[in-house]
Amino acid sequence: MTELKRLALHDLHTELGGRMVPFAGYEMPVQYPAGVMAEHTHTREKAGLFDVSHMGQVILRAGSYEDAALALESLVPVDVAGLSEGRQRYGFFTNDAGGLLDDLMLANRGDHLFMVVNAACKVQDIAHMRAALEPQGVAVEEITDRALLALQGPMAEAVLAAHAPAVAGMRFMDVAVMEIDGAECWISRSGYTGEDGYEISVPEGAADGFARKLLADDRVLPIGLGARDSLRLEAGLCLYGHDIDAGTTPVEAGLTWAIQKIRRPGGARPGGYPGADRIAHDLDEGPARRRVGLRPEGRAPMREGVALFATEDGEDQIGKITSGGFGPTVGAPVAMGYVPAQFAEPGTRLWGEVRGKRLPVAVAPLPFTPANFKR
Amino acid sequence: MKFTEDHEWLRVEDDLVVVGITEHASTQLGDVVFVELPEVGTKVAAGDEIVVIESVKAASDIVAPVDGEIVEVNDAIVDEPGKVNEDPLGAAWFFKLKVEDMDEIDKFMDEDAYKEFVG
Numbered sequence: 001m002t003e004l005k006r007l008a009l010h011d012l013h014t015e016l017g018g019r020m021v022p023f024a025g026y027e028m029p030v031q032y033p034a035g036v037m038a039e040h041t042h043t044r045e046k047a048g049l050f051d052v053s054h055m056g057q058v059i060l061r062a063g064s065y066e067d068a069a070l071a072l073e074s075l076v077p078v079d080v081a082g083l084s085e086g087r088q089r090y091g092f093f094t095n096d097a098g099g100l101l102d103d104l105m106l107a108n109r110g111d112h113l114f115m116v117v118n119a120a121c122k123v124q125d126i127a128h129m130r131a132a133l134e135p136q137g138v139a140v141e142e143i144t145d146r147a148l149l150a151l152q153g154p155m156a157e158a159v160l161a162a163h164a165p166a167v168a169g170m171r172f173m174d175v176a177v178m179e180i181d182g183a184e185c186w187i188s189r190s191g192y193t194g195e196d197g198y199e200i201s202v203p204e205g206a207a208d209g210f211a212r213k214l215l216a217d218d219r220v221l222p223i224g225l226g227a228r229d230s231l232r233l234e235a236g237l238c239l240y241g242h243d244i245d246a247g248t249t250p251v252e253a254g255l256t257w258a259i260q261k262i263r264r265p266g267g268a269r270p271g272g273y274p275g276a277d278r279i280a281h282d283l284d285e286g287p288a289r290r291r292v293g294l295r296p297e298g299r300a301p302m303r304e305g306v307a308l309f310a311t312e313d314g315e316d317q318i319g320k321i322t323s324g325g326f327g328p329t330v331g332a333p334v335a336m337g338y339v340p341a342q343f344a345e346p347g348t349r350l351w352g353e354v355r356g357k358r359l360p361v362a363v364a365p366l367p368f369t370p371a372n373f374k375r
Numbered sequence: 376m377k378f379t380e381d382h383e384w385l386r387v388e389d390d391l392v393v394v395g396i397t398e399h400a401s402t403q404l405g406d407v408v409f410v411e412l413p414e415v416g417t418k419v420a421a422g423d424e425i426v427v428i429e430s431v432k433a434a435s436d437i438v439a440p441v442d443g444e445i446v447e448v449n450d451a452i453v454d455e456p457g458k459v460n461e462d463p464l465g466a467a468w469f470f471k472l473k474v475e476d477m478d479e480i481d482k483f484m485d486e487d488a489y490k491e492f493v494g
Contacts, residue, residue, distance in 0.1 A: 036431040037406035226405070226432060299409050299456075301429050326408035326431050333408075355427065 008147045008204040024119035026054040031224035039227035040328040047153035048223035056122030057143035060113040068113045071136040079260035083108045088173045098278030099246040107175040147207035152197030155219045172373040194235025196374045234327045236366030243322045251282035254291045290344040293364040294335040301333040302352045309351045378489035395468040404430040407459040412448040441479040443472040
């Protein structure tokens with residue numbers, strides 16, 4: 001068994017009573033003494049602090065931001081070059097079949113591009129970029145001496161502005177570099193909860209002190225992976241390796257909005273990324289299956305892997321659940337999964353097989369809880 | 376009160392055995408969001424999975440500790456699964472069992488032995 005890596009804030013997590021579990025090669029807090037439900041609710045009502053330092057932080061440098069951006073466009077179907085300085089955008093790497101290799105955030109930081117990728121994919125992502133981008137003159141630099149924290153919730157702005165007043169002026173998906181207590185922080189107004197908030201890259205040496213300072217504010221609670229998952233599920237956000245993977249195209253996954261018109265057929269810089277033909281086909285004809293929200297009609301949660309059927313007794317499985325559980329804010333079970341396009345209309349009644357019993361579940365619009373972004 | 380290695384508690388009430396889960400089990404499970412209880416009248420054998428309990432994290436089963444017949448179930452925890460976390464040893468009992476052989480109960484751990492068992 002490979003040794004689990006420890007986060008820079010490991011001691012803080014154990015001191016706070018975090019229950020540590022293996023996740024993507026790291027020892028991570030799944031919950032603190034408050035528990036998943038209380039942590040979830042606290043984040044929706046006040047502010048939660050998440051340690052997401054396991055995620056990959058990468059800088060791409062070339063002659064200019066635009067050079068790095070145009071090179072990266074050979075791997076992602078996103079308008080990278082057109083992103084304004086100080087702005088961030090969601091994107092993904094695709095494979096030759098149009099499937100998703102990973103999803104990511106990328107930012108225009110003036111003379112370079114900053115990117116955050118998933119922990120479980122980061123080694124593969126960096127190798128993928130080095131192989132494709134270095135021959136194009138792009139330097140791919142993994143940042144390994146910074147922690148990444150997320151402060152999420154309606155009170156996140158007030159909490160963080162006490163230490164860095166300028167964050168109040170940021171809009172959703174703005175990025176900025178700010179000094180907090182002498183440490184250079186890379187801040188974006190974004191997150192993975194559906195709430196307003198920030199993601200903050202902090203030098204490892206300053207991370208413990210910074211996290212303690214935020215936690216000293218009584219509006220802030222530490223939040224583990226358990227509530228991170230229930231928050232993102234209610235917000236309708238995909239979890240890589242579950243709701244999206246190498247066998248899922250962005251169009252099937254409902255991520256077409258992230259492929260700007262300029263990169264689609266007929267745009268100024270169409271295609272040019274792996275799987276562009278397949279994705280163009282899905283865009284044109286519509287995908288055969290779609291990711292949908294699902295609301296079990298009863299109280300029993302329907303979790304990942306639950307088979308979906310069109311009828312209570314029909315034999316043919318039509319789809320399956322890729323994420324599911326109890327939604328603390330919704331107050332009921334919620335799920336996401338894939339179904340054939342003709343069953344994707346909200347309100348369609350399907351059946352999920354739980355412990356050998358078929359239980360009714362309705363296709364529902366996403367997100368389950370409204371987004372509270374500061375646009 | 377007696378305790379099983381499956382983290383259930385058993386309390387003898389006249390000729391019935393009341394069954395619930397321990398504080399330790401409820402803490403380990405986390406916030407309980409769903410409980411499915413057996414039907415009254417069900418004949419069960421020791422080890423049968425007769426209750427489904429789901430927390431925010433995962434689903435698990437509760438087994439019949441001994442042979443017997445379900446004579447009463449606690450519908451209150453179906454309506455309010457959170458009671459299992461709030462009062463696992465009291466209000467959040469799961470079912471009452473009419474046991475064929477009451478001597479069976481004696482083989483389970485007492486409180487001290489259970490405390491040692493969970494460390």
